[in-house]
Amino acid sequence: MNRLDRLMNIMLSIQSKKYVTADFLAEKFNLSVRTIYRDLKALSEIGVPIYFEKDRGYTLVQGYFLPPLHFTxxxxxxxxxxxxxxxxxxxxxxxxxxxxxxxxxxxxxxxxxxxxxxxxxSKVEVYSPYKKDNDNLSKIQNAITDKLIVSITYSDAKGNTTERKIEPIGIIFYTEQWHVIAWCWLRENYRDFKVDKILSLKVINQHFKKEHTYTIQDYMKIF
The missing domain is CATH 1.10.287 (Helix Hairpins)
Structure with a gap:
């Protein structure tokens, strides 16, 4: 990798994370820390707004974005x-x-x-029975990312309808449909909810009350 490509990749690495350390960059690019310092200085000299915060590392000034150079x-x-x-x-x-x-x-x-x-x-086609007549999946996705509580009206396998407040930890596609795995405050346990059985959904502006170490990978181990 020539130096120009390396500088560009260093910028992209910093952009992709909140903070990166010189040690992290040195290991990633198989370089000495001294070389990384020289490259960071070179980037600053050409106007890239790299900022260093003690005990955290390097970051790009908020609002600065480096667009992709090209796609193959x-x-x-x-x-x-x-x-x-x-x-x-x-x-x-x-x-x-x-x-x-x-x-x-x-x-x-x-x-x-x-x-x-x-x-x-025009030569690609996918056939699926999945119905996409709402935007529940994208709302759940945002709630997972922002760790926000979700209020749902849910219809179970027996047709019983309940009001739930859940903390979604992940989504899984299996049995030809999407499932959200979440902590359910009504049942006080983790539950598997079929997304197409959610009759209504609202993301509440409240952060998770529980610290979750349980993951969707843990859930899949039961199968």
Whole structure:
């Protein structure tokens, strides 16, 4: 890797995390810490707003964003394939967001490369019984990310309807449908909720009350 590529990758590494240390960068790029310091100084000299915070590491000044330099045709095709899956297996909001991301990718692709990927997209189709007539999945996704409590009206396998407040820790796709694994305050335990059985959903502006060490990987071990 030449120095220009290395500097660009160092910037992307800093951008992808809240803080990174020189030791972390040195190990990642198999360089000495002294070389990393020189590279960080070079980036600062060309105007990249790198900020150092004691005991935490390096970060980019808030609001600064480095756009991707380019995508290969293969990378764009991979994203088109994922977007096709999003269309069939997620909800309308997630599909809309993935479609928007693809349009942004189009702006950084060469015209001839985008023509190739556009041709490929017409040759991909996914069939699924999953229904996406709401945006519950994307709301759950945001609640997991922000650790916010969710209020739901849920219909169980027997058709009984209950009001629940849950703390979602993850989502799983199995048995041809999405499930959210969450701490249920009504049952005082972790429960598996089928997303398509959620009749109404509202993300409450309250953070989780419980510290969760239980994971969806722990849940899947019972199968």
């Amino acid at each position: 045709t293969e990378e764009a095709n991979a994203l088109i394939l994922l977007q096709s899956l999003a269309n069939k297996f997620t909800d309308k909001t997630i599909f809309k967001n993935s479609e928007s991301a693809l349009k942004k990718i189009q702006t950084v692709l060469k015209h001839q490369d985008w023509e190739k990927t556009a041709s490929f997209s």
